[in-house]
Amino acid sequence: MMRESTIxxxxxxxxxxxxxVVVTGAGLSAESGxxxxxxxxxxxxxxxxxxxxxxxxxxxxxxxxxxxxxxxxRQAGLQARPNAGHLALVCLERIVTASGVGFxxxxxxxxxxxxxxxxxNVYELHGSIHEWRCTVTGQSFEPPPQPxxxxxxRSPFDPRGRLRPAVVWFGEPLPAxxxxxxxxxxxxCDVFFSIGTSSVVYxxxxxxxxxxxxxxxxxxxxxxxxPISGRVNHAARESSGSWLPRLIAHISL
Ligand code: OAD
Numbered sequence: 001m002m003r004e005s006t007i008x009x010x011x012x013x014x015x016x017x018x019x020x021v022v023v024t025g026a027g028l029s030a031e032s033g034x035x036x037x038x039x040x041x042x043x044x045x046x047x048x049x050x051x052x053x054x055x056x057x058x059x060x061x062x063x064x065x066x067x068x069x070x071x072x073x074r075q076a077g078l079q080a081r082p083n084a085g086h087l088a089l090v091c092l093e094r095i096v097t098a099s100g101v102g103f104x105x106x107x108x109x110x111x112x113x114x115x116x117x118x119x120x121n122v123y124e125l126h127g128s129i130h131e132w133r134c135t136v137t138g139q140s141f142e143p144p145p146q147p148x149x150x151x152x153x154r155s156p157f158d159p160r161g162r163l164r165p166a167v168v169w170f171g172e173p174l175p176a177x178x179x180x181x182x183x184x185x186x187x188x189c190d191v192f193f194s195i196g197t198s199s200v201v202y203x204x205x206x207x208x209x210x211x212x213x214x215x216x217x218x219x220x221x222x223x224x225x226x227p228i229s230g231r232v233n234h235a236a237r238e239s240s241g242s243w244l245p246r247l248i249a250h251i252s253l
Contacts, residue, residue: 002236002243004250010234011250013191013217019102021189021211022089024240025197027222030109031083031241034076038198039224055170063152070165071148074109074129077110078145082117085195088244090118095251102169104185106178108197108204110167123178125204127167136161174203182207184243190216196240199226208232 014020018136026036037045048069059066061149093103107114110129114122126246134155141156143163155161168174182203192211199205199220208218208228218232221243229235236243 001238002234002246004246006234007246007250010191010217010219011173011247014096014247014251015099015101017096017101017191017217019104019185019188020092020096020191021185021207022092022103022105022193022195023197023207024089024105024107024114024195025111025199025204027196027198028085028107028240029080029083029109029113030072030111031085031239032080032111032195034080034111034113036196038200042193050170054167056172057170063164065151067148067152067162067164070129070167070229071151071153074165075147077112077129078206080113082113083241084114085240085244086119088248089114089249092244093119093121095248102185102188104181104189105152106182106185106204106207107206108201110165123181125168125174125178125182127165127175129165129167131166132163133166134158134161135164140166178252179203186210190214192216192218193221194218194226194228194232195221195244197222197226199228 020194022078025064030036036043053069096103103121105119106125108126110126112128114129130142131140132143134157136158139157153163189211194208211218212231219234220229220232221236221240223237223239
């Protein structure tokens, strides 16, 4: 467990920083009951083949299977509630911005739990499972919470169109505006947190290295080792739901 004095050092750095940047991954939502992608046997990519579910080719080949799977995950997301980790990040944003420090939350999660918790300056690198897009017109909307009745769902925008989740699949570009915000954030970031991500999917996996190169303070929160663990200044081998509230306790003391 990370020493209280180390957490105090990190807390102090947050209050005197220019820009605190946080990148989150599926591990942060694990304590809300949502599956991670990699790791234990129940992880999504241990049970399902990403090439059959999370690529444009998969959608072309079997749109019913793909949309059914994403609607199942959408339902799970709707039933989940933000956990102590999400709520602590809301506090972190409020406290540092009140001190005039910039704060940007970049999430790889598509579950919208950061928004539901109350985070404000949050950007979804991989889109959202709660938005669906017409294959013909490209228009997107948030469908009602009930499961879809047919797969693939019919588009309300064009009779020839079908709906697909507005998430980023393997082989697809990330949203340009989000990439721009992320690039800007990384340029001014001097305190960086990597939380609940395996740090193997780019571009998020490369963010820590950019901050290290510029001499910023880097912190990882993850019960397991990742490719960046040996590179960051501090690695908390703890769950985000327990470590982040400890950080907040030190900041507000
Ligand atoms: P992963 O499933 O790859 O990694 C989750 C990480 O969370 C692992 O390193 C776990 O050790 C850690 N973890 C588990 N429980 C935790 C807890 N309670 N607190 C903190 N950490 C915990 O998820 P991501 O890194 O988010 O992309 O995956 C990145 C991308 O790969 C996803 O956005 C998704 C996936 O393929 C697409 O679908 C395009």
